[in-house]
Amino acid sequence: MTFTPLSQAPWRRPAPHVRALPSDWVSPASLPARVGAWRRWLAGRPGGQWLLYQRNPGEFCSALIALWESGRVAVLPADDRPETLARLANEVEGTLPDAPDVPEVVGQDIPPPLALSPSSTAVVLYTSGSTGDPISLAKRFDQLDAELAAHAKLWPLTGTAVISQVSHQHIYGLLTGILHPLCAGVPFCGDTSRYPEVLAARLEEAGSAERKSVVVSSPAHLSRLPDHLPWAQRLAPCRVFSSGAPLAAVHARQAEHLLHAPVVEIYGSTETGGIAQRRQTRSSTWDPLPGVRLSFKGERLLLRSAFLDTPDAWWQQPDRVAPAANGFALLGRAxxxxxxxxxxxxxxxxxRTLAETPEVTEARCVDLGRSDGRLGVVIALISEAIPHCHEARRDLIKRLRARLSKHLEPVAIPRYWRFVEVLPCNPQGKLDQGLIRRLFADLDDTRAPRWLGELSSGADTCTLTLEVPERLAYLEGHFEDYPLVPGVVMVQWAIELARESFGQQGDFQGLERLKFQRPLQPGIRFSLDLTRREDGIAFAFISREGRHCAGRVRLRYQDGVGASHE
Known part of the structure; x- marks a missing residue:
């Protein structure tokens, strides 16, 4: 079956023969009956916009078509969290149930399906769903058809079966996992395919039906492909798609190695639809999709395409780019x-959400660029709310996460938390990248304390605010039931942090007046008072519990500024 645009109702055309596949697959021949059930359910109900959230791709597709054929518009929330649905419920006529649940009445008349106008609105999507102030975007049939035609030109689906690991509630999954196979008349599946074990089973099922697979995936899924599953070459898909975020080059190579198939990334957004594509194992630059015109203004990307709401107007992307060959390289978001x-x-x-908490005075959320993709957040609290031990810190994070969970999906909630009384700033009054790196340095250096700020009261004195990370490497062996920071580690911290605060120090000569008064345990917040002396440094570790350690370090200065007392 050749590609048929949505506006020409490909589901009403004779379905091609498809060798039997398990019930998890959606066959083109199975759609008309389910569409009819949904149309009977909709009969007599108001027109206009309806919320559609359905994990099952077959039920989703059937309900979507029924809305279209009855002159309605599908509104696709990004998630089914109660707060999201409650917020959108006031803007639509109703919400579709999980299933139509209507008896089939012999001889029941329902209006004939309406012809679809290319200029009519097909779906309303949300740019960020529950992860920000959502912006609704309407997509017409002509926009969707233009982009689907570009996909069909680059990646025809004849003789394939499509396996989607991503949500069809978003533009990428909707186009590649549902609408393109629908227009090509090929079987598709999704839902539980996001699990690697299920993906492997789906590949085998498609192979048994003598069909090549196309896998619609994402960086999150491809980065977690296990190598112990039987990714046999005989089951290799003909193509793997990835979108939603840049795919790390190492993960692109690993996915191609395991799946024995090219991995094609699609770059775009809800507003623009697809913009460009690349196969990263061959080139890191992005090539525009058919019909997309590019222009560059400094580091900003401008584009025109029929996928946009106004095809003749130039759209400016928020990403920074650099022109390269026939396309461009991405430099990051602006x-x-x-x-x-x-x-x-x-x-x-x-x-903003965190700042609404009474004890929070300011919050700064940062993209740390870590391999797990998770965010960090630095929160300034009133002094009474500052956590001083592991239990208090854990409980505070739990409460703040609960507040965010009303607005965010779990993966969007920051994973790394730093609590301060005042956001640390550089001389220009900004929380710059250097300070951010220092705040989160203990994530990569398991021997370092957690740095939370520094206050200098003169050229020779400063006080650092620190925490003992729960995963500090030195806690191992000290002791299983009562872990504590070894005394030698505290001394070493004092020397190293004095070097960072005061500059280059001299050679170690010895310790004086060293006292250990109470143990320093995981999660304890403490201050390190440092004083530069003529013959070295004096230090004291102090928490709300009292003094933990104090002493002096004698140093021989190489430049002769100080002298050791020997």
Missing amino acids: DRLVKIAGKRVSLAHIE
Whole structure:
């Protein structure tokens, strides 16, 4: 079956023969009966816009078509969290149930299906769903058809079966996992395919039906492909798609190695639809999709395409780019939106939500660029709310996460938390990248304390605010039932942090007046008072519990500034 545009109702054309596949697959021949059930359910109900959230791809597709054929518009929330649905419920006529649940009445008349106008609205999507202040975007049939035609030109689906690991509630999964196979008349499946074990089973099922697979995936899924599953070459898909966020080059190579198939990334957004594509194992630059015109203004990307709401107007992307060959290279986002596991997250929205908490005076959410893709957040609290031990810190994070969970999907909630009384700033009054790296340095250096700020009261004195990380490497062996920081580690911390605060120090000569007064345990927040002396440094570790350790370090200065007392 050749490609048929949505506006020409490909589901009403004779379905091609498809060798039997298990019930998890959606066959083109199975759609008309389910569409009829949904149309009977909709009969007599108001027109207009209806919320459609359905994990099952067959039920989703059937309900979507029924809405179209009855002159209605599908509104696709990004998730089914109660807060999301409650917010959108006031803007639509109703919400579709999980199933139509209507008896089939012999001779029941329902209106004939309406012809679809290319200029009519097909779906309403949301740019960031529950992860920010959502912006609704309507997509007409002509926009969807233009983009689907570009997909069909680049990646025809004849003789294939499509396996989707991503949600069809978003534009990428909707186009590649549902609408393209629908227009091509090929079987498709999704839902539980997001699990690697199920993906392997689906590949085998498609192979048994003598069909090549196309896998619609994401960086989050491809980065977690296990190598112990039987990714046999005889079951290799003909193509793997990835979108939602840049795919790390190492994960692109690993996915191609395991699945024995090319991995094609699609770059775009809800507003623009697809913009460009690349196969990263061959080139890191992005090539525009058919019909997409590019222009560059400094580091900003401008584009025109029939996928846009206004095809003749130039659209400016928020990403920074550099022209390269026939396409461009991505340099990173210019705004405060990031993508976490393929979901767009507003850092400003997270900050505003946290700032509504009574004890929070300011919050700064940061993309740490870590391999797990998770966010960090620095929160300034009133002094009474500052956590001083592991239990208090854990409980505070739990409460703040609960507040965010009303607005965010779990993967979008920050994973790394730092609590301060005042946001640390550079001389220009900004929380710059250097300070951010220092705040989160203990994530990569398991020997370091957690740095939370520094206050200098003169050239020779400063006080650092620190925490003992729960995963500090030195806790191992000291002791299983009562872990504590070894005394020698505290001394070493004092020397190293004095070097960072005061500059280069001299050679170690010895210790004086060293006292250990109470143990320093995981999660304890403490201050390190440092004083530069003529012959070295004096230090004291002090927490709310009292003094833990104090002493002096004698140093021989190499430049002769100080002298050791020997």
